[in-house]
Amino acid sequence: MNLAIMIGRPGVLVVTGLLIFALLLAPLLTADLAFAEAPGSGQRPMDFILVHSGDCKEACIEWVSAEGKISADTPKLFAALLKSLNGRKLPIVIQSGGGDVNAALAVGRMIRKAGLETEIGRTQLKDCPTLNPRCQETVSDNDWSEGVVRAGGAYCLSACPFLFAGGSVRVAARNAYLGVHQITTVRQEYEADGSKRKIVKETTSTKLYPALRRELAVYFDQMGISNDVFAMIASAIPQDMHIIQTDDALKSGLLTKVSTDGELGVVVCGSAANAQCQQDSAGKLRTPANLGSVQSERTTRAPEGPYEDKSCYDVNRAYESTHDAGRHLSKIYGVPPDGPPKLRQELQAMDGYIFARSGSGIWKRSKRTVVRTTLDDRTGQPIFTACRYQGVEDINGEHALRYWALWRRHGWEAFVNVWISKSSGRNVQVLSHYRQGLGESSYPVELETESYDRGTVLEPEDLFVRQEQLRRVQGPVQAP
Template structure:
C-alpha cells in the first residue's frame, strides 16, 4: 500500500510541474480582457468541410453589451433567411440588449442552445480564440453542451428560441438585476423577497420583463422567484427540472446529442463568405 501511495504522489507532482510549465509557455497579454469581460461576438462555425455531412451553428459568446443587438442584426441579414441555432455561452450583461436579441431570434424562427465552442488550433486555455474566427465566413471547430454556462441576462436572450436546449451538465444561473442603489429593506440577503427581482423596486422594469417572458412562453412567476432567491452579486443555479418547468428551456440534450444542425448534403455556401 505505501508503494502505491508513493507512485501516485510522484505522478501527481510530475503532472503538476508539466501543467505549470505549459501555462508558463503561453505568452501573457496584459492588455487582454478576461474571457467573461469581452463583448459578445458571433461566429458561424461548422465542424468539417461539409462535402458530405457537417454540423453548423452560430456561436455567441461573451458579455452582452448595448452594441450586441446591432451585430446580431447584421449577422441575420447576411444569412438571407438561412437558419442555424444560436449557441450561447455568456456570463450575461445588458438586459435591454438581451431582450432585443431574444426578439430577433424569435422573429427569425431560430432555435437556441447553451454550448461552448472550441475552434480548431486555438490554445487550450482560450478555446474560442479571436485569431481563428473567420470574419464574414465560416470558422471550423466543435461544439459541446456539457459544461457550458448561461448566466444573468443570457437566459433572457436564450428564451428567444422556439426550441431552447441545454445539456445535462450545462449551467444556468439567474440573479437580481442591478438597476441602481439597493432600496432599504428591499430584497435584502437576510430577508428573502421573491418580488425583489432588482436592486431597486421598479414597476416599469418588472412590467417590461413580464411582457417579454409572456411573449416567449416562459413563466414569469417562476423566473421572478428564482431571481428573488439570489442577490445581485450571487447566483441562483437553475436545475434542469426547474428550467423545463418554467420554460427557460424546452429540451435537455442527452449524452449522445450536441447543439447544432446536421447537414447531410453538400452545401457550397458553407465555406463561402455570407456577407456581400
C-alpha cells in the first residue's frame, strides 16, 4: 500500500511576466492509497454481479459477486448496486487482491450501514472457462447471471480485508486466504515548474503514517475488530504477504464464522418450494452432492528433508515425480489479462534428455538431471511453502487433488495452484500468479500443462527429421 505525502520546497512561478518565489509549506495527503500488487491484482477493476445457482422457482442460492481490483470508482459502483437491491440483504461474496484503501474503507462502511454479510468466495459463471471464470459475455447487465460459488482457494488480500471488515457477519473457509502486509509511505518533495509541479526527491518508508493509523483504528473499532490487525500488517514487508491463520482471524474479530463450500450465499425459496427449503433457508444448511470429506485423499507422511515445509509433502512428491517421469510433455502458456492463453514454451522429456523450444522456434537438446530435492539450489530454501489442500476437481476427465502454495525459485516468486493426479501422483497442471517484477516471463500469469501419453512425445530422431524438413522448406530457423 502506498501513501504519498508531497512536501513543498522553494520554486519559481511565472505570473503575468513577474517572477514570484513561493514556499509551499502545507503537506498534502493524496487520496490514492493502494496496496502493492498481489495475486490477481492484474485483474479487471472490481465489479458487482448478481448471481444465482439452481432453479429459483423451487429454491436457489443467491449472492452478489464482488471480484477484481478495488479502485476509486468502486464506491460509486457499489452505491448503484445497493440502490438496485432496494433493501434486499444479499451477502457480498468477495475475491480481490487489493487496491485503493480509501475506496475499501468507503465500501466497508456502506456494507455495514446496509447490514450485509461479507464472505470470501470465488464465483464461476456458467459457460465460462476455468481461466476466465467471470467472463463478461455471460454477465447480464440488468438481470441475474447463473453460476456456482466456492469457498476453497478464494482470497482477500492487501486492502481487501478492510472492505471485508464491513460485513455484519464475516465468513471464510479454513482453506480460503485472508492476507495483509506493511504499508509503504512515499514522501515526495517538489518544486514549481511554471504551472506544474515537478518532483525532485522521493523517499519511502514502511513506518505507518500516524493519520492513517488513527483512521484505521477508528474504523476497526467501529467494525468490532481488535487492534491486533496492526501487528499482522507489520509482520510482512510490502513485497510479501502475511496470511492470517483462521484462529487468529477469529480471535481478532476480522472473521466471525468459518464456512464450507455449502454455506456461501443465501437460500431463496420459490413459489414451488417445500417445507424443507424453508428450514434450510432459515439455518443456511446446504450440502451439495459433490461436497464431502476429502481428508482421506491426502498424504500425511512426514517430510523427507529437514528443510521441507511439512504442509507441502504431496506437492513436493508430485514435483519430483513429474520431473523424473520417464517421458512427458510440458506446455507453458502465458495468460494475458484479456484474451486466450499463448503458448510460450514446450518441453519434451525423453529418457536422458530434455528437448525444449520457445514458441515455434528450433528444438534445443540438453542433458536431463534427476530431481532429488525440492530446495532451491541457489538459496537452499524450500521451493514450495504454505501449501493448503483445496479438494478434488476434474481436470480434462482426470480426478486431481488441488493445492494452493507459495513458490520461490532463483529469485522468482508466485502464488500457485497445483493439480495432482490421484492415480499417478504427478502434476496435471500448474497455474502461477507471479508477484510484480518477479516473474519468469513478461506474462503475470502462466499455465503449465503436463501429458504423460507416450504417443504425444516424439522420439529424438523424429524431432530432428521434422526440424530438417522445416529448414528445407523455410530456410534456417533462428532461436527466438
